[in-house]
Structures are given as structure tokens and as C-alpha cells.
Amino acid sequence: MWQLLPPTALLLLVSAGTQAADLPKAVVLLDPQWDRVLKDDHVTLKCQGDYPLGDNSTQWWHNGTLIPNQASSYFITDAKVEDSGDYKCQTGLSTLSDPVKLKVYVGWLLLQAPRWVVQEGEPIKLKCHSWKNTTVRKVQFFQNGQGKQFSYQNSDFCIPEAKLEHSGSYFCRGIIGSKNESSEAMNITVQGQENPPTSSSFFPPWHQITFFLVMGLLFAVDTGLYFSVKRALRNSKEDWRNGKVTWTQGPQGK
Ligand SMILES: *[C@@H]1O[C@H](CO)[C@@H](O)[C@H](O)[C@H]1NC(C)=O
Numbered sequence: 001m002w003q004l005l006p007p008t009a010l011l012l013l014v015s016a017g018t019q020a021a022d023l024p025k026a027v028v029l030l031d032p033q034w035d036r037v038l039k040d041d042h043v044t045l046k047c048q049g050d051y052p053l054g055d056n057s058t059q060w061w062h063n064g065t066l067i068p069n070q071a072s073s074y075f076i077t078d079a080k081v082e083d084s085g086d087y088k089c090q091t092g093l094s095t096l097s098d099p100v101k102l103k104v105y106v107g108w109l110l111l112q113a114p115r116w117v118v119q120e121g122e123p124i125k126l127k128c129h130s131w132k133n134t135t136v137r138k139v140q141f142f143q144n145g146q147g148k149q150f151s152y153q154n155s156d157f158c159i160p161e162a163k164l165e166h167s168g169s170y171f172c173r174g175i176i177g178s179k180n181e182s183s184e185a186m187n188i189t190v191q192g193q194e195n196p197p198t199s200s201s202f203f204p205p206w207h208q209i210t211f212f213l214v215m216g217l218l219f220a221v222d223t224g225l226y227f228s229v230k231r232a233l234r235n236s237k238e239d240w241r242n243g244k245v246t247w248t249q250g251p252q253g254k
């Protein structure tokens, strides 16, 4: 019988359902930005979200388990392999954040990048990070096995404007002490501009369009039903009062 609810009640139900989703999602930020680090690195995870008055506590999850830290930042002072995994946070006036993945490696050299997928025209930035920032000499960067940069000291490599052919597998190597060390390889993907990601944000996703179409339809049908039932009731009441109901004609006709 829910179809016969007055349309305003239905509208109230719909708006109550969307209220919880109106809170912004919390965001986990890494400082420094690297999503892969070496053992003994320092990493700060920051939770961005709104707080209600008088409640400045933040909840943190690591691999889905609530951790004791309630401050808005979570400090990892000397990273261990077990600190790897998914981190999520939430504040009093935000919903649960998306997970941020952190991975802690054991080794001498690690390739780091702010992003592993870049848009054509954006810069590609790579860092050849060494364990405990030990000095690295004769640093080389490779793409698909080909040397791209050689430097006596500089552990950073930058391509100011990425082109599609810059996609590929990258690694770095260099001399630490007297040893020749290499990082593991990482893939960089350069995405073309034919389908810029911003265009999708101009249109709501299809399920939302469907949702509003269905709600609109239900509203129209419900309004129609509501008034037709009301009219039918009023008519039958009037018929009753005017003595027009058909069965009363039976005895009169005799
Ligand atoms: C390595 O150097 C960076 C940049 O100078 C610094 O932020 C970081 O704390 C250092 N890491 C370690 C383990 O000392």
C-alpha cells in the first residue's frame, strides 16, 4: 500500500536517504608523498576531514583493523615491512576514506614517483631513493633497458612533458660505497588525451540518472494515484449524499 503514501512523505523518505551521503569523505594523505618506501624511512599519514565541536578524535584502520592512534596524523618513524598495507581514516564529520596503500621494501635502492599513471603532457618525476639516504654516486635511470640519464650525484629524474612513448618499465642504479646496486623496475603508464578524465565528471554516473528517473516516475505515478483516489473517494461520498448509488434504484423501479 506504499504506493498510496502522499507524495510529500515519499519525498521526505528520499531526502532522508541521501543525508548520510552528504558528509564529505575523509582523505588519507602521505607525507612525504611516496606510496612505496624503504625500511627505516619516516612516513606521516594525515587524515583530512571535518570535526564536530568538542570531538577532535580520528579513527585509523590498518589492513581493516582499528589501531589505537586517535590523532589526526599517524607517524611511522622507522618504517618496518609490517607497516605495509591499506590505511583508512574517518573523523566525526566525514565518512570513511578510500584506502591508501603503503609498501615498505627492504633493499638499497628504491624507485619512487608521485604517480605511476600520468596524463600526456604532465611531468614524469622519478627518485632513486637509497636506504637511510646513503650517498649514491653515478646514478643511472633506465627506460625499457635503455639508459636515459647519468649523473654523478643527482638521484632525481624528470621528463617535463610526458609523451605516449615514455610509457614503460623504469629502474635506477648507482654505486653505494663500493657496491653497484640496482632498484627493482616499475611501470610508468602515460595516458593519451583522446578521453580526458575530466569529461566524465561533467556527467553524473548512469546509475544516478537511472535513480532520479525512477524516483521521478514513482513520484508522478504516486501523485496521480493520490489524486485519483482522492477524487474517487470524494465522488463516491457525493454520490452517497445525492442518493445516486445504483443499488438504491432497484426498489424504486418496482
Ligand atoms: C631522507 O631525506 C629526505 C629529504 O631530504 C628526508 O625528508 C628524509 O627524512 C630522509 N630520510 C631518512 C631515513 O633520513
Ligand SMILES: *[C@@H]1O[C@H](CO)[C@@H](O)[C@H](O)[C@H]1NC(C)=O
Pocket (backbone or CB within 6 Å): 056, 057, 058, 070, 071, 072
Ligand atoms: C583533542 O584536543 C585536546 C585539547 O585541545 C587535546 O588535549 C587532545 O590531545 C586532543 N585529542 C586528540 C585525539 O587529538
Ligand SMILES: *[C@@H]1O[C@H](CO)[C@@H](O)[C@H](O)[C@H]1NC(C)=O
Pocket (backbone or CB within 6 Å): 062, 063, 081, 082, 083, 084, 085, 086
Ligand atoms: C598489512 O598487509 C600487508 C600486505 O597486504 C602486509 O605486508 C603487512 O604485514 C600487514 N600488516 C599488518 C600489521 O597486518
Ligand SMILES: *[C@@H]1O[C@H](CO)[C@@H](O)[C@H](O)[C@H]1NC(C)=O
Pocket (backbone or CB within 6 Å): 138, 174, 175, 180
Ligand atoms: C653496474 O653493473 C652493471 C652490470 O650489472 C654495469 O654494466 C655498470 O657499468 C655498473 N655500473 C658502474 C657505475 O660501474
Ligand SMILES: *[C@@H]1O[C@H](CO)[C@@H](O)[C@H](O)[C@H]1NC(C)=O
Pocket (backbone or CB within 6 Å): 169, 185, 186, 187
Ligand atoms: C609492467 O608491465 C609489464 C607488461 O605490461 C608486465 O608484464 C609487468 O608485470 C609489469 N611490472 C610491474 C612491476 O607491474
